[in-house]
Amino acid sequence: MFYRVTDHDSVYIGMQYQPEEGALVWDDGTRPRPDTPFYGRPADSSYRYARLTLDGRIMVGEGSEQKSALCGNHKNAASESWxxxxxxxxxxxxxxxxxxxxxxxxxxxxxxxxxxxxxxxxxxxxxxxxxxxxxxxxxxxxxxxxxxxxxxxxxx
Missing domain, CATH: 3.50.4.10 (Hepatocyte Growth Factor)
Structure with a gap:
């Protein structure tokens, strides 16, 4: 099955709004850091899915299903740092x-x-x-x- 994982100038990531938590949560269950570079409004029940934009910010928007291209909040050593x-x-x-x-x-x-x-x-x-x-x-x-x-x- 093929899912479209990009949306114009952004890519879907493994973070979504969890109504039972009332917050955005990474797929591994952790919450985003307080200094996470969000773009635009916070998530609510109508703005559920997160995408990483070209400028490195996280945008939350509409969607009906999870379409992750990049998943989780992994604690691996960086291979690249900006x-x-x-x-x-x-x-x-x-x-x-x-x-x-x-x-x-x-x-x-x-x-x-x-x-x-x-x-x-x-x-x-x-x-x-x-x-x-x-x-x-x-x-x-x-x-x-x-x-x-x-x-x-x-x-x-």
Whole structure:
């Protein structure tokens, strides 16, 4: 049996609205993270199925059956990580530090973030050669610091 798994510029993923839970749920039973990049309105009984758009956001829309092309919320190490580099800025956040270790280069730090499921930002400090992995956070203030380089993960 063939199912159409794409819809113009998006692909169906293994997440749908569960009326008994009253929430969107991944097919493996877990709920999406609070910082999941949703596009548009939240799901309700008429907007049940999730699609991943070209720009990396999750869109919830109508549908009558599940048509997953990408399924679940898998905790495998990343083979690819998308993000951007910001140099010279120390981000003051309500930090949830996941890990901090000595590394010798920024690329190693960015790679470590890409391989860590909960990582949202990797902060590399050239002075101390430390890499700090930060989870979900809100930036409170940005302070100039020429010895800091950040990898900000954009898709997770």
């Amino acid at each position: 993000g951007r580099t910001v140099q010279g800025e120390l981000m003051i956040t309500n930090i949830k530090v996941l890990d901090q270790r000595k590394l010798f280069s920024y690329p190693e730090c960015a790679l470590l973030c890409g391989m860590t499921l909960d990582c949202r930002v990797a902060e590399f400090n050239f002075d101390f050669l430390t890499c700090t992995l930060v989870g979900e956070n809100k930036v409170i203030m940005i302070v100039p610091n020429p010895n800091i380089i950040n990898y900000i993960r954009q898709m997770f």
